[in-house]
Amino acid sequence: MAKSAAVIKGDGVGPDLVEAMLKVANAANSDVEFIKCDAGATWWEENGGDSLIPDETWALLESSDACYKGPTTTPGIVGAPRSVAVSIRQKYNLYANVRPVKTFPNTNKPLGDVDFVCVREGTEGLYVGEEIKLTDDVSIAIRKITRTSSANVSKYAFEEAKRRNCDAVVAIHKSNILRRTCGLFLEEVEKASKNYDGIDVWEYHIDNIAQQLIKNPQIFNNKILLSTNLFMDVISEECSALVGSIGLIYSANIGDNYAMFEPAHGSAPKYAGQDKVNPVATILAGAWMLDYLGESEQSKAIFAATEKVISEGKYVTYDLGGSAKMSEMTDAIAKYVELEMK
Numbered sequence: 001m002a003k004s005a006a007v008i009k010g011d012g013v014g015p016d017l018v019e020a021m022l023k024v025a026n027a028a029n030s031d032v033e034f035i036k037c038d039a040g041a042t043w044w045e046e047n048g049g050d051s052l053i054p055d056e057t058w059a060l061l062e063s064s065d066a067c068y069k070g071p072t073t074t075p076g077i078v079g080a081p082r083s084v085a086v087s088i089r090q091k092y093n094l095y096a097n098v099r100p101v102k103t104f105p106n107t108n109k110p111l112g113d114v115d116f117v118c119v120r121e122g123t124e125g126l127y128v129g130e131e132i133k134l135t136d137d138v139s140i141a142i143r144k145i146t147r148t149s150s151a152n153v154s155k156y157a158f159e160e161a162k163r164r165n166c167d168a169v170v171a172i173h174k175s176n177i178l179r180r181t182c183g184l185f186l187e188e189v190e191k192a193s194k195n196y197d198g199i200d201v202w203e204y205h206i207d208n209i210a211q212q213l214i215k216n217p218q219i220f221n222n223k224i225l226l227s228t229n230l231f232m233d234v235i236s237e238e239c240s241a242l243v244g245s246i247g248l249i250y251s252a253n254i255g256d257n258y259a260m261f262e263p264a265h266g267s268a269p270k271y272a273g274q275d276k277v278n279p280v281a282t283i284l285a286g287a288w289m290l291d292y293l294g295e296s297e298q299s300k301a302i303f304a305a306t307e308k309v310i311s312e313g314k315y316v317t318y319d320l321g322g323s324a325k326m327s328e329m330t331d332a333i334a335k336y337v338e339l340e341m342k
Contacts, residue, residue: 002031002032002033003031003032003033003065003066003293003294004032004033004034004035004063004064004065005032005033005034005035005064005065005066005067005068005289005293006035006037006057006060006061006064006066006067006068007022007034007035007036007037007067007068007070008037008038008039008040008057008067008068008069008070008072008084009036009037009038009070010039010040010069010070010071010072010267011040011041011042011070011071011072011073011267011269012071012073012266012267012268012269012270012271012272013071013267013268013269013271013272013277014040014070014071014072014267015070016272016273016275016277016326017070017071017263017277017279017282017326018036018068018070018282020279020282020283020326020327020330021068021279021282021283021285021286022034022286023330023331023334024283024286024287024302024305024330024333024334024337025286025287025290025298025302027333027334027335027337027338027341028287028290028295028298028299028301028302028337028340028341029298029341030290030295030298031295032289032290032293032295034068035060035064037054037056037057037060038054038057039052039053039054039057039069039072039084040052040072040073040084040267041072041073041074041075042073044075044080044081049081050081051081051087052072052074052081052082052083052084052087053084053087053088061088061091061092065293066258066259066260066261066289066292066293067088067258067259067260067261068260068261068262068285068286068289069084069085069088069260069261069262070262070263070267070282071262071263071265071266071267071268071282072084072085072267073266073267073269082129085253085260085262086127086129088253088260089122089123089253089260090123092255092257092258092260093123093152093255093256094122094123094253094254094255094258094259094260095121095122095123095149095152095153095156095254095255096119096120096121096122096152096153096156096157096252096253096254096255097119097120097121097122097232097251097252097253098117098118098119098120098156098160098251098252098253098254099117099118099120099236099239099240099249099250099251099264100116100117100118100249100250101114101115101116101117101118101236101239101240101242101243101249102114102115102116102243103115103242103243103244104243104248104307104310104311105307105310105311106310106311106312106313107243107244107245107248107310107320107321108244108245108320108321109242109243109244110241110242110244111214111217111242112217112218113218113221114217114218114220114221114239114242114243115221115222116166116220116221116222116223116224116225116239117160117164117166117223117224117225118225118232118235118236118239119153119156119157119160119224119225119226119227119232120153120226120227120228120229120232120233120236121149121150121153121185121227121228121229121232122153122229122253123149123229124144124145124146124149124228124229125143125144125145125228125229125230125231126141126142126143126229126230127229127230128142128144130142130144143178143181143230145180145181145182145184145185145228146184147184147187147188150184150185150187150188150189150228151188151191151192153226154169154188154189154191154192154193154226155192156254157169157189157192157224157226158192158193158195158196158199158224160224161196161199161223161224162196162199164222164224165222166199166222166223166224167198167199167200167222167223168199168200168201168202168222168223168224169189169193169199169200169201169202169223169224169226170201170202170203170204170209170220170223170224170225170226171185171186171189171201171202171203171204171226171227172204172205172206172209172225172226172227172231172232172235173185173186173203173204173205173206173227173228173231174205174206174207174231176205181228182228185228186203189201189226202223206227206231206234206235209225209235210234210235210238213235213238213239213242214238217239217242225239236249236264237264240264244319244320245278245319245320246264246265246281247263247265247277247278247279247280247281247317247319247320248278248280248281249263249264249265249281250262250263250264250280250281250282250283250284250285250287250288251263251264251281251285252285252288252289252292259289259292261285261286261288261289261292262285263281263282263285264281265281275325275326275327276317276318276325276326277317277319277326278316278317278319278320278326278329279317279326279329279330279333280306280310280329283302283306283330283333284302284303284306286302287299287302287303287306290302297341298341300340301337301340301341302333302337304336304340305333305334305335305336305337305339305340306333308336309329309332309333309336314332315328315329315331315332316329317329
């Protein structure tokens with residue numbers, strides 16, 4: 001029976017990027033039923049309400065086997081609904097946000113070749129969105145850390161290390177200051193590690209690893225970097241610079257029974273409709289979703305074709321040092337996918 005995926009078109013460059021992803025998936029002869037739907041600031045500004053996700057999209061998410069989310073905009077005003085990604089992660093307990101960070105051939109590598117995976121707890125921390133105004137002078141935010149989510153994401157990190165033959169999980173924290181919350185997180189990392197012989201635990205303070213990633217990023221190759229929600233949001237963004245462009249960083253949000261796939265970058269509204277931005281993160285997030293839905297051959301073909309186009313350097317976008325349009329790079333990838341599938 002064919003699987004189905006809800007496909008959120010998104011804001012800004014999102015709709016154009018989603019079309020690029022679908023074109024490449026179709027070139028791979030995917031049998032997945034892709035059902036496009038709305039969510040994000042553009043929809044909310046027209047329709048209002050207490051969510052950036054319409055009821056019909058929630059219903060579609062319920063009936064689909066996975067979700068693909070194009071880049072969406074989150075309004076930064078008091079009283080606006082929480083982001084599309086946060087809403088879906090919390091609704092379906094997608095506790096592991098996963099971003100592979102790997103240098104592509106023939107690309108700008110500012111500090112040398114890197115190859116590791118960032119795993120971020122995706123449902124809690126400061127992203128519970130609980131802020132309180134105590135006085136005109138004082139506002140506070142709640143950082144919620146639970147044993148349950150810390151245990152879930154820790155287990156996932158060690159399983160990912162096992163799958164990828166990584167030799168360590170790097171636990172990133174600030175337990176000398178946040179003794180209870182980071183302390184609890186570290187306890188669950190240590191508990192999980194006892195079930196995985198041969199995989200070490202490295203502990204780094206958040207400020208220290210931020211500079212180590214610049215000073216000597218290769219020490220983290222073949223490792224899983226693991227942290228709480230906001231810490232890893234920031235660190236994974238820093239890591240994206242190590243491969244030369246966040247346009248190359250694809251990601252997944254994974255729970256026990258559902259998953260959402262997305263590029264790691266934002267909606268870049270100033271580039272909407274310009275046929276300019278790098279489609280790689282969007283296309284590869286789609287390829288990862290195909291693998292999740294049981295189409296491993298199609299997924300492998302898309303990854304291989306994308307790497308080939310990047311390594312040749314003929315049809316690459318401006319951020320990769322080229323002059324190709326988004327559509328031209330997409331077409332080149334789709335062409336190689338068709339050859340890979342023959």
